[in-house]
Amino acid sequence: MLMPTHAAEPYAPTAGLIASLATTTWLDTDPSGAPPCCLLLVPQPPRGPYETLGIIERRMHAVATALSLGPTTALPPDIGPRLRPLSPTSVTLRIDSTLYRKRVPTSRPWLLLLRQQTPAALVLGLDPLSRAVTPAEIDTYLDRTTQQRRLLFGLTRAE
Helix, strand or coil: CCCCCCCCCCCCCCHHHHHHCEEEEEECCCCCCCCCEEEEEECCCCCCCCCCHHHHHHHHHHHHHHHCCEECCCCCCEEEEEEEEEECCEEEEECCCCCCEEEEECCHHHHHHHHCCCCEEEEEECCCCCCCCCHHHHHHHHHHHHHCCCEEEEEEEEC
């Protein structure tokens, strides 16, 4: 007897998933010389045997879909205003399909530029990265995942 197969249901971004994402922000220079704000979102390494790299990747694709992010092989899509200043050193990130926001600590200069409507490059990594990494390890992660096409991104700004 033949049974229909069902594709795995996509993961919805839950409060726990959103809270588990590691973030880092920095100021960079784009080709025109403007200093855009950059925000990296990455998953944490597996926390147990039930959490595989495949599951983590599917969750991150769900977050990328909720943020309307695109591949690094094309121009970054404008994903609209999604960042709301919360304090002098933090913002919240609005993610569609959920009532929850991701709190993102940042620097005062980063937030000052964001408040001036400077675009922010939102970069989402599909591969896990520990919260306890150095800036050099983040650079290595970005280089590796860019070459492997394991990043998704978009342009956003303050709400």
